[in-house]
Amino acid sequence: MSQKREAAIVGIHEYPSRDVEGEISPLQMKAESAARALEDAGLTWADVDGIYDAGDGGGMMNGLTIAEYFGLKPTVINTTGVGGSSYEFHAAHARRDIAAGKCKVALLTYGSTAHSNARAIGVGGRGAGSMHPAENMDSFAGQTLIANYAMVAKRHMFEYGTTSRQLAEISTATRYHAMRNPEAVQAMEDLEFLDIRETTVDDVVNSRLIADPLHLLECCMISDGGGAVVIAAPEVARNCKKPPVWIIGSGEATKYPENGGDITTSAAAQSGPIAFADAGVSAAEMDIAMIYDSFSITVLALLEDLGFCKKGEGGAWVEGGRLRFDQSGGPALNTDGGGLSSNHPGMRGIFLLIEAARQLRGESTSQVPGAKLAVAHGNGGMLGSRHAAGTIILGAD
Amino acid sequence: MSEAKKVPTRPLPKAEEFDTKEFWAGTKDKEFRYQQCADCNTVVFYPRRHCTGCTSGNLEWKVAAGNATVYSYSVVRQSYHPFFRNLVPYVVAWIDLDEGPRILSNVTGVTPEEVEIGMKLKLDWEEHEELNIPLFTPV
Numbered sequence: 001m002s003q004k005r006e007a008a009i010v011g012i013h014e015y016p017s018r019d020v021e022g023e024i025s026p027l028q029m030k031a032e033s034a035a036r037a038l039e040d041a042g043l044t045w046a047d048v049d050g051i052y053d054a055g056d057g058g059g060m061m062n063g064l065t066i067a068e069y070f071g072l073k074p075t076v077i078n079t080t081g082v083g084g085s086s087y088e089f090h091a092a093h094a095r096r097d098i099a100a101g102k103c104k105v106a107l108l109t110y111g112s113t114a115h116s117n118a119r120a121i122g123v124g125g126r127g128a129g130s131m132h133p134a135e136n137m138d139s140f141a142g143q144t145l146i147a148n149y150a151m152v153a154k155r156h157m158f159e160y161g162t163t164s165r166q167l168a169e170i171s172t173a174t175r176y177h178a179m180r181n182p183e184a185v186q187a188m189e190d191l192e193f194l195d196i197r198e199t200t201v202d203d204v205v206n207s208r209l210i211a212d213p214l215h216l217l218e219c220c221m222i223s224d225g226g227g228a229v230v231i232a233a234p235e236v237a238r239n240c241k242k243p244p245v246w247i248i249g250s251g252e253a254t255k256y257p258e259n260g261g262d263i264t265t266s267a268a269a270q271s272g273p274i275a276f277a278d279a280g281v282s283a284a285e286m287d288i289a290m291i292y293d294s295f296s297i298t299v300l301a302l303l304e305d306l307g308f309c310k311k312g313e314g315g316a317w318v319e320g321g322r323l324r325f326d327q328s329g330g331p332a333l334n335t336d337g338g339g340l341s342s343n344h345p346g347m348r349g350i351f352l353l354i355e356a357a358r359q360l361r362g363e364s365t366s367q368v369p370g371a372k373l374a375v376a377h378g379n380g381g382m383l384g385s386r387h388a389a390g391t392i393i394l395g396a397d
Numbered sequence: 398m399s400e401a402k403k404v405p406t407r408p409l410p411k412a413e414e415f416d417t418k419e420f421w422a423g424t425k426d427k428e429f430r431y432q433q434c435a436d437c438n439t440v441v442f443y444p445r446r447h448c449t450g451c452t453s454g455n456l457e458w459k460v461a462a463g464n465a466t467v468y469s470y471s472v473v474r475q476s477y478h479p480f481f482r483n484l485v486p487y488v489v490a491w492i493d494l495d496e497g498p499r500i501l502s503n504v505t506g507v508t509p510e511e512v513e514i515g516m517k518l519k520l521d522w523e524e525h526e527e528l529n530i531p532l533f534t535p536v
Contacts, residue, residue, distance in 0.1 A: 129410030136414040137443040142481035143489045150471035158514045212472040
């Protein structure tokens with residue numbers, strides 16, 4: 001089966017700083033990143049006719065706000081907001097809109113000052129009751145975001161015998177890659193990480209427990225950050241400065257608490273097979289796996305759900321370092337250093353697309369030689385309760 | 398003028414929220430109410446006006462006996478919430494009532510180290526002025 005050539009990533013930019021010290025706004029970060037991504041592609045603002053944005057920061061009419069701010073008159077505005085997976089949804093929708101002839105150059109943007117705002121995302125309080133019924137049932141229990149994910153890990157351990165040492169392999173692999181990425185190292189310095197170096201399984205399991213069974217080094221950072229991705233139609237993509245990175249498959253799904261439901265299986269079990277079938281490739285063929293690493297357990301559950309191994313076998317599968325870019329037997333995981341060790345301003349999904357594109361262009365700091373296929377999987381919301389899943393399969397010529 | 402020092406309290410639900418107000422009204426009488434569809438038998442929880450299993454909307458309110466099991470849990474050791482920060486370490490858990498509803502709550506009256514998945518629990522109401530909060534404690 002020949003790969004689809006309907007739309008391609010042609011421009012990328014990751015805002016370099018993870019600590020902007022309140023000197024730049026999220027909107028400014030979006031515009032700066034958009035301009036750099038357009039330059040990367042060899043395009044200009046005038047070429048953009050589709051805007052994709054997660055609807056954050058622009059108020060009730062964000063699609064309008066962002067068009068005016070950029071100074072654009074797009075024919076497509078899409079503000080799908082499903083947390084950290086929004087950008088995988090946007091990539092899927094942009095490909096669809098381009099294939100349908102509704103636009104030719106789609107611009108995806110993100111900007112956040114979560115660190116500068118001192119937002120305690122992982123251990124912050126959840127407020128009192130809400131006029132949303134689900135929140136009105138949940139908010140009295142004091143479940144932190146980290147505890148939400150920890151409950152998936154606890155159940156995974158109970159059902160499959162998964163261990164903290166196995167989960168720690170996710171953290172050590174991403175840190176291994178982060179130490180090769182100067183921007184990730186700078187990020188850890190700016191965010192005042194202690195002892196910035198490659199980590200061992202012992203380091204991870206000996207770091208303090210935040211919410212059992214998750215340790216500090218199994219939790220992502222809270223950074224500032226932003227980025228942009230430009231997706232274009234084939235006739236545009238073939239004339240851009242960099243080689244096109246084709247979107248060859250996509251899948252979308254949601255999951256939420258259900259009476260008697262299984263929290264060890266995520267929405268990726270629905271979105272993954274749809275995306276791989278769309279692309280006509282399998283998980284085993286992936287050179288690169290950009291998997292949303294909010295926590296160690298997120299990656300373990302998602303690798304299983306995407307079909308890299310069977311449900312429950314992820315713990316044993318990740319042992320021995322097969323997720324490192326210079327090891328065989330598995331895809332290279334989060335080669336930029338991931339949310340655990342490079343960049344997590346709250347909604348990391350756009351960076352999954354950016355690093356996957358770098359790999360398929362040959363531009364990563366942990367480059368897999370000749371990488372041809374990548375999966376970018378975003379998980380938005382909370383793994384242990386309600387979340388959205390966007391799977392994007394990318395292919396190089 | 399000195400301000401009286403306010404003791405932080407557990408965040409309480411909104412008793413007037415449309416879908417869940419019947420549940421919270423029941424807690425005043427220490428009743429754990431849930432819905433079941435008279436046509437398709439689907440247990441609906443959290444409460445809603447519509448059945449999620451069929452389109453009949455023929456939901457009946459029932460009262461759970463209060464027997465439950467830990468589905469999964471975590472011990473929260475760090476929280477910045479003004480109330481919960483003083484409670485650490487505490488246990489937050491997904492708890493399955495015998496009748497089917499799954500609720501997010503706390504396991505109380507036991508040290509965190511003793512809690513385990515599969516542990517049998519019973520309702521342990523925490524009393525407040527306008528409503529009561531359904532917590533759980535080992536049988």
